[in-house]
Amino acid sequence: MRVLVIGGSAFLGRAFVTEALARGHEVTTFNRGQSYPDVPGTEAVHGDREVTADLERLVEGRQWDIVVDTSAYVPRVAGESARLLSGHASTYVFVSSVSAVRDFPAKPATDSSGLWDCEPDAGPEDGDYGVLKAGCERAVEQGFAGNVLIIQPGLILGPHENVARLPWWLTRISLGGRVLAPGDPSVAMQLIDARDIAIFSYDQAEKGVSDRFMVTGPQGNTTYGEWLELCRQVTGSDAEFVWVEDQFLVDHEVKVWIELPLWAPAGPDMDNFWKVSTSKAEAAGLRCRPVVETVRDTWEWLKEIPVSERVFGRKNVHGIAPEKEAAILADWSARESGG
Known part of the structure; x- marks a missing residue:
């Protein structure tokens, strides 16, 4: 064709x-x-x-x-x-x-x-x-x-991602040390690999299908905590995740979605963001690879790019500044210790 x-x-x-x-x-x-x-x-x-x-x-x-x-x-x-x-x-x-x-x-x-x-x-x-x-x-x-x-x-990840959500997390976690992890690690996510969108779309287009499909990963195909842990595993990092409550991050003016990619404070909207129905697409043949494969393949692509050149994003440069992350971690430790 x-x-x-x-x-x-x-x-x-x-x-x-x-x-x-x-x-x-x-x-x-x-x-x-x-x-x-x-x-x-x-x-x-x-x-x-x-x-x-x-x-x-x-x-x-x-x-x-x-x-x-x-x-x-x-x-x-x-x-x-x-x-x-x-x-x-x-x-x-x-x-x-x-x-x-x-x-x-x-x-x-x-x-x-x-x-x-x-x-x-x-x-x-x-x-x-x-x-x-x-x-x-x-x-x-x-x-x-x-x-x-x-x-x-829905939310798309995979190799060559130019929005820098997963690439930023992989880069930050690969550097090791104490890593600011946002909110609740048990939050269920719904992620899809760009390659799986392409496969499904061609499968339909080659058959001459004229229709509309919601195309994303299965509900709960990973959690935020599992996702970050996969980043640590594939990079071989010694990173230590420090999970900080939503409100504490809001109080410290962390930009939702941008400074800690894919994070937003818990609430009805955020809960529904990970509740996209894919039943129609699945019935038509949508299949999604395991999230670990997406994370691993993205790292294999990303690690060939020098850290200094990993600046992506059409409108926003994703990721929190190191000094802001360090300040929040210090404040969080002081609060936890009663200081």
């Missing part, structure tokens, strides 16, 4: 490219060529998806069986791509997010949940990430004449 991946050089897009090549498909990638090197073995077309002339140059004289779009965050941008690619491919795979589901995470996300209200021609100023992803879904469905496969992932 012939596959076009919009993006395709970083993290999830790269996983889609690698999986397509492993299946023997012919792969074209379309990106600006500015962030990461293109995967060898692809036809790399460089251009900006927000420039109509670049999209027209991409489609001229080309046909694909499957388009994979991992990089649309604004509805009118997603819609323009879908319209110009219509007639040049049979199936459009749009990677959305579980955040597009209305009332999530205030309520659990299920297969019957609706989407946030957002027009298909909305601009970046018309909502936050989840709301705009809902608009992107509508834009692709309205703009593409063919099969539309909507994938709504």
